[in-house]
Amino acid sequence: MKRTIKVEGFIYNEKKDEILAVRKRDLTWGFPGGRVDQDETMEEALIRKVKQQTSIEVAVSSLLYCKERRTAWEHVCIFVFRAKPVGGFTLPQNDESVFRVKWLGVPLADDLLPEETASLHFLLNAAGAEYEHCNEFPAK
Numbered sequence: 001m002k003r004t005i006k007v008e009g010f011i012y013n014e015k016k017d018e019i020l021a022v023r024k025r026d027l028t029w030g031f032p033g034g035r036v037d038q039d040e041t042m043e044e045a046l047i048r049k050v051k052q053q054t055s056i057e058v059a060v061s062s063l064l065y066c067k068e069r070r071t072a073w074e075h076v077c078i079f080v081f082r083a084k085p086v087g088g089f090t091l092p093q094n095d096e097s098v099f100r101v102k103w104l105g106v107p108l109a110d111d112l113l114p115e116e117t118a119s120l121h122f123l124l125n126a127a128g129a130e131y132e133h134c135n136e137f138p139a140k
Contacts, residue, residue, distance in 0.1 A: 003074075
């Protein structure tokens with residue numbers, strides 16, 4: 001059975017009225033993110049994937065929740081982190097891995113995101129858990 005770790009970023013603006021979302025190639029909406037490579041931490045993977053998919057630099061602040069899916073052929077763990085844009089406000093620009101990137105109003109995002117995504121109201125108000133990692137390998 002193949003095991004995969006994925007990360008997603010719950011990213012919102014300062015007023016907490018817009019969420020950064022990506023429209024994937026299968027035309028579903030979700031949070032930016034993706035698979036964690038073998039030689040990187042979850043934080044490094046999230047920063048890389050958000051930058052790659054949206055052109056926005058982020059800082060990871062806390063772990064919000066984990067989703068797990070197991071079938072006969074795969075086992076996928078998805079960790080959802082709160083992340084904040086760093087630097088000035090940037091208009092998102094998508095790369096070829098996603099169809100579209102957009103800041104969505106919370107009510108619209110709540111309608112467009114998959115049902116298995118935790119409530120945006122919960123995510124906006126959740127304290128989250130501290131995320132700590134020990135990287136014993138030298139930085140690239």
